[in-house]
Amino acid sequence: MGGGGQPPMMGSGAMPGMAGMQMMHAMTDRTFLTMMIPHHESAIRMSRAILKTTRDPQVKAWATAIVAEQQREITQMQGLLKGLGGPATGMDAGMMTMEGMMPASGPRSTNPDVAFVQEMIPHHGMAVMMATHLLMQTTNPVMQKLGRDIITAQTDEIYAFQQFLNTVR
Template identity: 30%
Template sequence: MFITRTRSIVALAAVAAASLAGCGDADTGHTTEHGTSTTTSAVTSAPARAEHNDADVMFLQMMYPHHAQAVEMAQLVPSRTDNPRLRTLAAQVEQAQAPEMQQITTLLQSFGKPAPSASEGHEGHAMPGVMSAEQMAALRAASGPDFDRQWLTMMIEHHAGAIAMSETELAEGGNADAKALAAAIIAAQRAEIEQMQTMLGQR
């Protein structure tokens, strides 16, 4: 009788141990599954590094050649006029827009887009404020006060076009960095338009 009872106790203990082991496995599995789910959720919910939309891409792809033409116009100034105010302004335009072109390249690459072209868009896209080949030829051929007048008139129009493009980006874009660039362009180029209008005697 004692042996039988002892065997029963041992058997019950074995069953209990097996049950506990089973619970432990189930808990471990749940924990692992929960941990995996949590990790996946964290990765999924994390914001994309280069979140953007089509408006951001269009803005950057068009603004790059737009800026490139402004830099080209600025580089014409030292050899065509002795006007110190215009020389200072041209240097200011180049110093502001050349780094922005690099920023545009970096943003487009982060979107998985190719590096932009300085010439793309001058003829193929309707970019507001871009000078035609004929206008640029006339500017290159001018000098002195005539050059000053043409340059200021053209750059005012050029800046107005950049502001219009930037306002569209602020309204329709989704990338924070692209929109910050648009806001900076608007602020800087509005101030320069006022300065150029004063130089032309329009204010």
């Protein structure tokens, strides 16, 4: 320990205290929320688009559920984000819209229902990765539950989507 009971200096600054640690975790929470809201909005747009054309009852059920669940989560995340001071700043437009962050995938089906499911798998996969990162960083129990809920719901849907694709290929 340094003089006066202070923690030793590390690098160019002092070790963060409790307030600093809380601020670092809040920034992680803010960043997650700032990025996840447009990510969910993208899934809602994709789902609303397929709802206009699909005749497949399973695809219709999935798209309807995605719209309802992710809109509910957006509302929750907007409230949480407001409590954290609003969206994180300094993020470029590509980051905010998740452009370029989707994993590369193979050719898409010409069947719109199958293409929707094929597109939702990597989309959900990205949300799972983001939520997993959140769980590794946050100490906020509300954010931990949100991250776990996203992981659970979207991995369950990825599994169901894969099973669907196994039957239509």
